[in-house]
Amino acid sequence: MQPSPSSSSVHNNGENTDIDNNPEKERLEARPAQLSVTEQTAVVQETQAHDTGEISGSTTRRKVYEILKWFIIDQWFLLVFALLILISSQVQVPPNRQHTKRIVISYLAVAIIFFINGCTLSTRILVENYFRWRIHLFVQIQCFLVASAATFAIVSLCAINPDFMDPWLLIGLLFLGTVPTTMSSNVVMTRQAHGNTALTVVQSTLGQFLCPFLTPVLLQMYLSSGAWYTKVLVSDDNYNEIYRRVFKQLGLSLFVPMFVGQSVRNLFPQITETIFIKWKMVKLSSIALLVLIWSTFDQAFGSGAFAEIKTSNIVFLVFMNVAMYFVWLGICFASSIIWLAKKDVIACCYCCPAKALTMLVPLSSVMYVNISPNDQSKLQIPVILFQAFQVAIGGFLTIIFRRWIKPEEDEEKRQKEFEAGQRQSA
Template structure:
């Protein structure tokens, strides 16, 4: 009897403990949901041009904090090394600008040809605009770091991709909207490209280049103090919160522009499920291109003195295109992600802030951005476990920590900042 009474008394306590642990583990999604609700009922607060001038306070300030953390945590030599990782740059550029946009153009054209009255053609145009954009500025850097990917390489991809995107994205959009059946969405605005390039360079300069440069200076002048600061404050969590603020601003702008109310409900439902599916498809394509099995099969053995001249040079040229796990995670996050920062600038520059269908274009862009972050957050734990296979010593250490109870339930991951400098970007050392 006493045991039964004791169990009943402990039930509320157990529930509170479970609820607390659940909130700690899922704080990202809970906080994001709260901010989306705020954006719905008070869109003027954090929209572009709104009360807090979010295009500056969040678009520059919050993003700058994310890249300041990157500058403080990454080694200068590692940064310079990854700047020269031209194979990864080439792979991500091809995926980001050509493959993803071509796939989306084919799918959008097929869907539009079905003449379904429930699917708005401007929503499809919004998807096409989204997929012509380069990789996102902030979210993939945060996710790559959380998944123990090569965050240094990810940072370089953000810089290269968005600089090129200012030129390439408008040209690709013009090409696709010049095709038969898409003339209604052709902005035909050549004068907007110069304005777009100026906006992108200002965004990258103030929110990416300057914070990284400042972080590198502080890190090299005060290495011990910097390391202690990052460890004590868990500054990487601040980056995740800043990412939520970026999404908060995007949703506020979309709600203010009546992006979700001006689009048929069937189109919104279609977007929600379609975006998740297309993001997972893009991620799979990125994985296949980052670790092509035929390449690893053909060049499975390192050249030796008995190897032919052709095999030695072919191995040297092509084998490094089979990336290690850390670089592959970077490719998957960067190749599949699309930036809302450049996307909003692209839409407003080419179509105008008073464009009649601006809300419908933004609906596709904002929903894709939010869903790619949510989906990527789920994939982080999967990628992290997969990447650890390259580091058996960390797996053994993790098991020992679990046995001795040293792992903190609030943060059970091995920080990417502690292992990223151990990554070997030379794929010749990659094992099958």
């Protein structure tokens, strides 16, 4: 039977209902929007739940976005650092240009870093930190003696089995323990962590100055054991050449740029403050450090040294480097926090466990003759890997150190504002 033309379909609570002529039809047509109290309550609750879900989802997305934005802005250095390692592993500078690239970057990049430090550090604070001899002894003893003794113990254990590790890697570990603290990354990281940058500059320059005198002596002492892995070396004993090359690099890339930067700061204080602080051009030092790190990895991948090392040796070096860094960091932090201010503790924590790759290249090429580029790259692998981890760990430590020192900085800020208010009222 065909439905009546007057029949209609009404949507009620999600279902279609056919209604013929009956008393209920007139009531529904007259009041189509009317719902029972229970139905109205259900609709309201459903709407509120839908709105709450949308708000909650939007809030979660906003929080995730803010966290990602903060991490990218705060840790851009680490992200670019990882990207440069990836690029250097795929594309390298041609071998005939490697030497020129290394010379130009090792001088120019370090010079930029220390010129900016000279422009941004107070001369008075810098001079005051040079006379803090107790901290000098504290840092340099850990950098040269504690670190070298620990690495010699590790190398001696690894050398028990001659088939376990390549001899050049063992010698590279000894170099790692005897070279001084690095200059560039220490200064950049200390500044980012709100530590005593002037103290870091002083400790770095002092370590670089002592390196030509202490590192060869320590290496000869450890290598005189006559172990099987020492037989691959042929000593040159041309220490005059070592001193000439190292001090030439120190003078042109560190002391001269630092002096020029200090001169510019004292002659044009307002201009340097505007350029490096207000315009944030101080970040150029971080960019210069990234270029320096890229150059190191580019040479290592270009020489094919990583391809010739057993995977088990690389894995061992990775875990050993991380362990050594945290052990040296823990010793430094535990022994410095009891007698140093927080800013000084941060500076020491970046100086003591860090090592300078830039000092290994001239020392290894001058101290020992007839080292092929491939063997020299293998000798540098322990320090290259250590540098990668010290930069990565140091970058994350900037977050921890900034939070640790923030209450003290806030108190200093309030004190300065209070003193400024007192002077204005007077």
